[in-house]
Amino acid sequence: MKAIFKREFLSFFRGITGWLFLGLNLVVYGLYFTVYNLMQGIPSIAYAINGMSFIFLITVPILTMRVFAAERRDKTDQLTMTSPVGVGGIVLGKFLALACCFAIVVAFIAASPFILRIYGTVSLKESFTSVLGLLLYGLTLLAVGLFASALTPNVIVSAVVSFGLIFLGYISSSLVSALSLSGVPAKILGWYDFTTPLSDFLSGSLSLKNIVYFLTVIVLCLVLATQIILKRRYTISKKRLTVSAFSLVTIIAVIAAAIVGNFAMTKVPDKYAVHDMTKRKYYTLSDKTKNILSKLDKDVTIYCLAKKSSLTYDYEVTLKKTLDNYAADSDYVTVKYVDTTKNPTFASKYTDSELSSGSLIVVSGNRSRTIDTSDLYETQVDSSTYSQQVTGYDIEGQVTSAINYLNAKNLEKIYLLSGHDEMSLSSTFTKTLTKLNAQTATLNFLKADSVPEDAAAVIIFGAQSDLSKNDVEKLDNYVSGGGKVFVALDVIKNSGLKNLNRFLTDNGIKATSGIVAETNENYYTQNQYYLLPKVNSTKASADVSGTLQVFMPFSVGLTKTNASGINYLNLAVTSDKAIAKNSLSDSNALQKAVSDTGTVKKEDGDAQGQFSLGLISINKKKGEVVAFGSAYTFSDEENQMVSGKNATLFSNVFSYLLPDDSKNSVSIPVKSIDSTTLTINASGIKIFGFLTGLILPLALIVCGIVVCIVRRKR
Known part of the structure; x- marks a missing residue:
């Protein structure tokens, strides 16, 4: 031979x-x-x-x-x-x-x-x-x-x-x-x-x-x-x-x-x-999902509205592989593909909405949840071709959330405060709450005498006008009884929100009147107001602990009042050389300052040192106030700057805030497609x-x- x-x-x-x-x-x-x-x-x-x-x-x-x-x-x-x-x-x-x-x-x-x-x-x-x-x-x-x-x-x-x-x-x-x-x-x-x-x-x-x-x-x-x-x-x-x-x-x-x-x-x-050999483990289920699947005790069927052989694009192949892993990791999970050309009315048994090809219907017993194709993938318009490009996979996040939903005994309710020109919570973060199987509703104190009893938490997101004293009293009563409030501040408007700041002070948190600028180059990017804080490893931030994890532009600083009976979780901090520009508390001065590319230096009236950018205060009744100095942290654009890490922090915080009987609710972050390119x-x-x-x-x-x-x- x-x-x-x-x-x-x-x-x-x-x-x-x-x-x-x-x-x-x-x-x-x-x-x-x-x-x-x-x-x-x-x-x-x-x-x-x-x-x-x-x-x-x-x-x-x-x-x-x-x-x-x-x-x-x-x-x-x-x-x-x-x-x-x-x-x-x-x-x-x-x-x-x-x-x-x-x-x-x-x-x-x-x-x-x-x-x-x-x-x-x-x-x-x-x-x-x-x-x-x-x-x-x-x-x-x-x-x-x-x-x-x-x-x-x-x-x-x-x-x-x-x-x-x-x-x-x-x-x-x-x-x-x-x-x-x-x-x-x-x-x-x-x-x-x-x-x-x-x-x-x-x-x-x-x-x-x-x-x-x-x-x-x-x-x-x-x-x-x-x-x-x-x-x-x-x-x-x-x-x-x-x-x-x-x-x-x-x-x-x-x-x-x-x-x-x-x-x-x-x-x-x-x-x-x-075996998943990809750098970001696109097909591998996370430990959180595997933990949830290990606790399943009833059958779950995942219907994919497409003929399996027709799913040939890269993102569709990822969908098939991910679904196969669900079936492989649990004997209770079955994946079935429905050819809608032969069975066009199949989806109507579960929803009145029009579902596109490749959508999922997750069923267990008499309960079901539909996941449209648009929710399975994160997309972005390619500026050169003006076409939608898939930039991330949210398959695991959506499917795990659906399985959790089908097995949940009670669904938590989170209220978004309205009536103060609050900023809108962007789609990535509303989806994060949905993946935690939390329902959302608006709360207006002009119509409500108190925070509803079924509230798992209240969100005050980027209020542009101040709360009334009566509003603050209702919130104080809610927190003193063990309630949870999440506050994200808008630095441009914050100096004029006296009552909202009093609510924070009542609960052991004091906000600086001006914007925080960094002088340590390791803690900011491009602009000294574009902050990259150090995230501490806590129960509410463990998944993104470390430096260069989250992006917090245009933030006020937060400090502890160390009031009696208050404990703290310090989520994110600046370097010890940060400056609180108290001289820049006026909205016009702030807008001019953030557009200035010059070096920021300490001036008379400014405070210098380490500031918290994310802080949780906990009272004796287990009531908690979560404060973030920058509402802009929780926007889609800023989230994309750090490949979804801001959304992971948001998810961690609300997973922490939810009651103990819903701790199995987890939000799996979007797996961003590696868009890193080589510079040759x-x-x-x-x-x-x-x-x-x-x-x-x-x-x-x-x-x-x-x-x-x-x-x-x-």
Whole structure:
């Protein structure tokens, strides 16, 4: 077999075939690598590999078409057939020669992440998961091409058959979706689908099922090729009938083994068979979700309003993988896909709202919750294309919230105070409350004599006008009885809100009259009023503790009055060099100051030291007041600046405030898509772009041409 391997491998490079195979594959990869990775700065090579996968439709038939067909045409196969090496050894030797040729391509591609690491952080786990997928995908196509070459003595026919078989595996998943196939035809095409397993690898999912699938296809093709050659080898033998029968039995046995092996892998739970290699663990369920699933004691069914095979976009693949993990982690959770083209009225049993394709309905007993597609993903308009781009996945957050909701005995109610021109709580933060299974309602003290008894908490968010003394009295009575109040201040209006500040003082918190500016560069970004405080590790902030976690622009400072009977949780603090610009308490002066790019310095009347930006006071009755110096902290734009960490802090605080019987309610933050790009200078783009996309491939092709010319002259 070693001699067969050596002769076959060298034959690729004694002519132009091997050089052309290397050059064409690498030139296409180099072009995609240059565009996606060097020019756009994408730190993953998965995009480049996905882009170049089509070229195998051409290069694999070119490499494999002569492996057996040319020998049969030239009658030189008789020398091979009469060699002491078994037919299986011949087939394996030739396949290993093909594999080594392809391995050279893979080796060059595997080196490209290290080029990118020169310019920034690159996840090698993700990159090499993609490389592994490419290797298995390529070996599978080579095995198919080798099988096609064994079918005929005509090299052209071999190439055409190889192209047809590879092309069918390339488009089978698209055919199922485009033709809306179901039943047996869909299953057959699903068994012969090469692109879906490759896509799983490229998306950062290391699946043992896909590895087994590719390996079984390779083995099956090699066995089929062996049996075809065996049958031809014994054509003139007296034992022809016996050999034919043996070949048929062997083929059936191998096909059956492949089917059984792949079927067995489908029964292996995903938590053992599928590993999330993505940097941000897009498909992996958090410990909080796993804890909730472990406590389930009744059945939950998740209906996805789409045909499973039609969910092919990256974000839809993430949806499928995440739902699979719910089913894998709990025996009580079942996932079902509903083809709405065949069952268009299914959703009407649970809601009157119009749900888009890919929406979810989570059902348990007589209760249900619907989750529209728009709530599963965080999107943003791309300024260059003016189209919606998915920037984050909220699949786990929404589904876990729905499961919690279905199992909750009581739903908490949070009131938003109105009547004082309060700022609106933005969508990200209202969704956070919904994910905590808290209902929201407005509270106007002109219509209510007190805080309602069913209130789990009251939110005073960015009041623009002052509360009345009567309002403060109602709030004081509520807190003294064990109630919870969340206050977020607007620095521009705060100095005029005497009664609201008196309410805070009554509960052990004093706000500075002016805006806080930082002088320590580690505690602000761009502008000295754009604060990056240190978040302390407390019961209400543990998930975002540390520095550079949350963004709090335009904040007043908070201090403790240390009143008798009051305890504190200090959530977020400035450095000890921060300045409270008490001279900037007037709204006009503030607006002018925050637009000034000059250095902020301490002036007469200003206080300097460490200030709290988030503070909780707790009285003897367990009544609590949560104060934040900046209402702007809880806005969508500021939240995006720190990849959703502000929303995580908000969620932590309300998880802490909710009564003990609802502590299982958690809000899973949105998993932001890694939008970090590499900054590659122009010279780097030119050097590595020309090297990978032009110089190296061209050099290989030229080398092949030179070899051919030299051999012909001999």
